[in-house]
Amino acid sequence: MAGNEFDLINHYFKTQPVSRKDVALGIGDDAAVISVPENSQLVVTTDSLVAGNHFLADADPVKVAHKALASNLSDLAAMGAIPAWCSLALTLPSPDEAWLKGFCEGFYKLAEYYNVQLVGGDTTKGPLSITITMQGFIPEGKAIRRDGASAGDWLYVSGNLGDSAAGLDVILKGNQPSNELEETLLNRHYYSTPRVLAGQALREVASAALDISDGLVADLKHILKASGVSAVINADTLPLSDELIAFAGSKEKAAHIALCSGEEYELCFTVPESHRGALDAALAHTNTPVTCIGQIRHGEGLQVLWEEQPVDWKLSGWDHFSE
Amino acid sequence: MAGNEFDLINHYFKTQPVSRKDVALGIGDDAAVISVPENSQLVVTTDSLVAGNHFLADADPVKVAHKALASNLSDLAAMGAIPAWCSLALTLPSPDEAWLKGFCEGFYKLAEYYNVQLVGGDTTKGPLSITITMQGFIPEGKAIRRDGASAGDWLYVSGNLGDSAAGLDVILKGNQPSNELEETLLNRHYYSTPRVLAGQALREVASAALDISDGLVADLKHILKASGVSAVINADTLPLSDELIAFAGSKEKAAHIALCSGEEYELCFTVPESHRGALDAALAHTNTPVTCIGQIRHGEGLQVLWEEQPVDWKLSGWDHFSE
Secondary structure, three states, X not given: OOOOHHHHHHHXXXXXXXXXXXXXXXXXXXXXXXXXXXXXEEEEEEEEEEEOOOEOOOOOHHHHHHHHHHHHHHHHHHHOOEEEEEEEEEEEXXXXXXXXXXXXXXXXXXXXXXXXXXXXXXEEEOOOEEEEXXXXXXXXXXXXXXXXXXXXXEEEEEOOOOHHHHHHHHHHOOOOOOOHHHHHHHHHHHOOOOOHHHHHHHHHOOOEEEEOOOOHHHHHHHHHHHHOOEEEEEHHHOOOOHHHHHHHOXXXXXXXXXXXXXXXXXXEEEEOHHHHHHHHHHHHHHOOOEEEEEEEEOOOOEEEEEOOEEOOOOOOOOOOOOO | OOOOHHHHHHHHHHOOOOXXXXXXXXXXXXXXXXXXXXXXXXXXXXXXEEEOOOEOOOOOHHHHHHHHHHHHHHHHHHHOOEEEEEEEEEEEOOOOHHHHHHHHHHHHHHHHHOOOEEEEEEEEEOOOEXXXXXXXXXXXXOOOOOOOOXXXXXXXXXXXXXXXXXXXXXXXXXXXXXXXXXXXXXXXXXXXXXOHHHHHHHHHOOOEEEEOOOOHHHHHHHHHHHHOOEEEEEHHHOOOOHHHHHHXXXXXHHHHXXXXXXXXXXXXXXXXXXXXXXXXXXXXXXXXXXXXXEEEEOOOOEEEEEOOEEOOOOOOOOOOOOO
């Protein structure tokens, strides 16, 4: 392959498995041209993954691509939106064919599953990083925001929590996973399942929602602040995988990990008492497990209980600029 | 300021001068929610600027912000679109207040001028880089593409060419500009004028268009390839500033620079003979100088003439992965 930027882009990104009818002009012009469905609003999100911060520079590019795309899909899921189009800004130290091949494999596999078309982007030389901007759409006025929670609403999460942090722990040890348990957790870190169908199903049921990218405790605070409420989490009810409990050594230690585990890409959402009966029916076709882990209250702050007693655990969310 | 990612984002990016009525939900949720005007198509572009490649790490952040936003505005201009919304992915080694203040100053000044609202983004820790995804809209089916040029169409550019490369030359010498001429050229490099109004005016006149980001010769080839045509450029008709001619030492040397100068963000476009009479009227309200520099022909390739004789100049476009 010639070391030419345009050849590089053409070779790996101009042919792709997804071709949507609403894309009038995709990759290859100054900009893409798209028809947004009638009576819908556009929903837009951006996420960056930087080598050395969000992933190790020598991480498997298939996994890195999945993680990058999944984090954007998860943001749209949290709004209840339907993902549709994305742009990819890829900064690479050099046009490494093996890396690009792996990245495209991971990227297109997930993009195809959710019918998301890559419509543009930019390839530049520099320290390895990936920025994806994803667009989707949603019926007018139906987006699930962060500011809709009210005292009395029930607090839910999808899936299990904590596996991502445990998998990261395995990765940061720097060796290959030493047993099946570690392998499972490592893959949970990279291969999260964006809750796209569940998010859409929650449009008529949830009063507020977000996706867990910085840890449940850190992210839930955004709902509490935006909605002007407080919350109680019953940590003993947190959904935990058997692998996490085995990894942590006890259910209590696993719950502690689950409260702060970032990059889970599970949904955290609130449901008014009056909609609680409709929740199971709404989610039935999505095959998404959800668990009630607490309740929204009046006032400010967040209380974490273990078997009805306040915990004295040190809880922190992921913060890129703090050490 | 606390070294907290969210504080950082809130402080510098949550309050901004532009507030569009079509933004239902801006910064602060998982994704932005936008109403695209009826009977319009969405137009999307992405550009990355990486420190050490597109700008020096110690460059004035006011100028860097202008350059980053202008390159995206220019892509939308080349489509004939109306810019409206953007996302900013900012990767910073540390939350440097002085840098952020300068960056916001440059960013918001230009965003306000074109009524572009920042609707989201991501702030991460890592080597300095900026990725902007900008969205705009255009009346259905009116986008100016790269594949519409036909033999006989006249070839035009907006503004002057070559100042950006000369300004970059001044910057790469590593010192402060030594005289007024160098200062002028340096500012031309950073402070390009995205031809947003001109692009919109060209919708009914131009058969093809793009913006010059990698150099006239390199970019024009994209139109030629997409349209299946060739072209002749009369290099002695290229629009050159007095400053560039003084810097280069002769009109011929200046024209050579102008052919390869990247990051100009001027428009290169083709106009059928039948529309040529309408060009001046279309552009009259935009205050945009344009110059006819050649013509589209049948066949393949690009011929560059100087006073009707073929030149033997070495011509190359900017390529991030070639040395």
